Amino acid sequence: MSSETVIHAKDLCKYYNVYETPSDRLKQLIFRQRRFFTPVEAVKDVDVEIFRGETFGIVGRNGSGKSTLLQLICGTILPSIGSLDVRGKVSALLELGTGFNPEFTGRDNVYLSGSIMGLTDEQVDSRFQEIADFADIGSFIEQPVKNYSSGMYARLAFAVAINVDADILIVDEVLSVGDEAFQRKCFARIHQLKESGCTILFVSHAAGTILELCDRAMLMDRGECLLVGPPKSIVALYQRMIFAPSEERERIRNEILEIRNGVTQWPDETPASEINGKTQLAIRSTRDDRDRARFDEGLVPQSTTEYVPRGCHIENPNILDLDGSQVNVLLSGQQYAYVYDVRFATAARRVRIGMLVKTISGYEIGGLASHPVGSEIANVNEGRRIRVRFRFRAALNPAVYFMNAGVMGDIAGEEGYLHRILDAVMFRVQFVESNCVTGLVDFSGLPFCVLETTPDGGQTIDE
Numbered sequence: 001m002s003s004e005t006v007i008h009a010k011d012l013c014k015y016y017n018v019y020e021t022p023s024d025r026l027k028q029l030i031f032r033q034r035r036f037f038t039p040v041e042a043v044k045d046v047d048v049e050i051f052r053g054e055t056f057g058i059v060g061r062n063g064s065g066k067s068t069l070l071q072l073i074c075g076t077i078l079p080s081i082g083s084l085d086v087r088g089k090v091s092a093l094l095e096l097g098t099g100f101n102p103e104f105t106g107r108d109n110v111y112l113s114g115s116i117m118g119l120t121d122e123q124v125d126s127r128f129q130e131i132a133d134f135a136d137i138g139s140f141i142e143q144p145v146k147n148y149s150s151g152m153y154a155r156l157a158f159a160v161a162i163n164v165d166a167d168i169l170i171v172d173e174v175l176s177v178g179d180e181a182f183q184r185k186c187f188a189r190i191h192q193l194k195e196s197g198c199t200i201l202f203v204s205h206a207a208g209t210i211l212e213l214c215d216r217a218m219l220m221d222r223g224e225c226l227l228v229g230p231p232k233s234i235v236a237l238y239q240r241m242i243f244a245p246s247e248e249r250e251r252i253r254n255e256i257l258e259i260r261n262g263v264t265q266w267p268d269e270t271p272a273s274e275i276n277g278k279t280q281l282a283i284r285s286t287r288d289d290r291d292r293a294r295f296d297e298g299l300v301p302q303s304t305t306e307y308v309p310r311g312c313h314i315e316n317p318n319i320l321d322l323d324g325s326q327v328n329v330l331l332s333g334q335q336y337a338y339v340y341d342v343r344f345a346t347a348a349r350r351v352r353i354g355m356l357v358k359t360i361s362g363y364e365i366g367g368l369a370s371h372p373v374g375s376e377i378a379n380v381n382e383g384r385r386i387r388v389r390f391r392f393r394a395a396l397n398p399a400v401y402f403m404n405a406g407v408m409g410d411i412a413g414e415e416g417y418l419h420r421i422l423d424a425v426m427f428r429v430q431f432v433e434s435n436c437v438t439g440l441v442d443f444s445g446l447p448f449c450v451l452e453t454t455p456d457g458g459q460t461i462d463e
């Protein structure tokens with residue numbers, strides 16, 4: 001990465017006048033003294049410098065101004081106030097629905113995009129096959145783009161964007177609509193472009209992607225650039241802000257602004273070489289949070305789904321640290337226990353109890369069962385209460401995860417769920433400075449599962 005600035009935004013603002021109804025727009029034209037619109041500050045006073053060859057990530061909540069900033073940089077919209085200097089040819093993969101003419105075929109759009117990017121028809125001819133091969137949408141390339149699925153659209157848009165010799169590539173979240181195999185192919189190509197010295201601006205809600213790809217990152221909120229700095233610090237602060245209870249968010253936002261304004265000092269552990277540009281930043285205020293697991297009331301799953309109980313009920317699912325305190329913000333690599341109670345209203349046979357950890361997109365990362373098939377708990381008597389404790393190591397990348405809880409048993413001679421809760425618990429893995437986890441899960445080397453019974457149960461479990 002060089003120190004040559006290729007994008008320089010200074011006091012950059014983009015305002016929109018939002019009218020509730022079309023008639024308000026008309027009224028505004030007639031009654032100029034009154035205001036019939038709500039002004040929206042989509043981008044507000046953004047000051048940022050991006051350097052040649054760097055991969056720059058932008059994170060922020062929905063509506064925080066990320067796409068508007070990218071559109072300003074691409075030149076598809078003009079600033080309301082402020083200046084923006086962009087040096088080099090920009091190729092943009094903006095949100096779906098922008099870029100292509102829906103009435104034209106994929107082939108025609110490739111030529112159209114090529115000419116917009118300054119390529120001659122002959123130059124597009126020579127790379128058309130490569131674009132079509134990368135997009136891999138078969139005969140749809142000859143169909144109007146309006147007939148495409150969002151995945152096909154993203155495939156073609158990405159294939160074009162990476163084949164027009166751009167100096168600056170802008171990718172706005174859009175890759176998430178492609179299937180996983182295509183996403184992997186795109187990320188591989190982004191890595192290649194990065195190595196070849198292309199400047200890349202990347203918007204993503206996926207913390208892991210920002211951490212993996214970006215040299216620096218920026219946190220946006222309400223149109224403002226709150227902070228620019230090392231991706232891991234920015235992602236940690238972003239997650240801290242979005243998963244905080246709503247009444248806490250303003251306080252956290254102000255803390256982040258204090259970092260930007262230099263009120264909070266630079267942390268010792270962030271090398272100055274990691275930070276470029278004028279923005280002063282630090283992560284000291286979050287250091288305490290990063291050193292210990294804790295409980296964040298804002299981390300409540302909204303997707304919890306219970307199966308209809310068939311004789312037993314799962315209760316109080318929680319994650320505990322080794323001291324027995326309830327936690328849901330975990331430190332990568334540390335040990336925890338996932339615990340819950342199972343109350344058996346009726347007797348059950350061939351019982352197994354399980355857990356499963358999933359990503360935010362539902363990908364099943366790993367799970368455990370208390371007993372293997374064939375060695376189940378033979379009988380559990382009516383009225384029993386079993387406390388289940390799964391010890392696990394949070395060998396996971398910083399991100400949010402969800403846990404299922406499930407009890408299997410004999411239902412008319414077949415194994416089935418006696419009760420199950422999907423997304424029973426939500427937790428976040430916090431970044432730990434010394435950790436180099438890259439998404440793998442390793443539950444090995446720990447006791448598999450410990451079952452505890454309540455002392456007043458009076459009856460033993462036959463195993």
Ligand SMILES: Nc1ncnc2c1ncn2[C@@H]1O[C@H](COP(=O)(O)OP(=O)(O)OP(=O)(O)O)[C@@H](O)[C@H]1O
Pocket residue numbers: 016017018040041042043060061062063064065066067068069
């Ligand atoms: N053309 C427009 N007219 C009016 N308001 C707009 C327009 N474009 C964006 N906005 C508003 O500007 C704000 C920022 O929008 P923007 O699309 O930049 O957010 P974002 O960070 O990209 O969000 P997301 O994560 O959902 O993609 C939002 O409040 C949005 O409603």
Ligand SMILES: [Mg+2]
Pocket residue numbers: 066067068095172
């Ligand atoms: Mg957007």
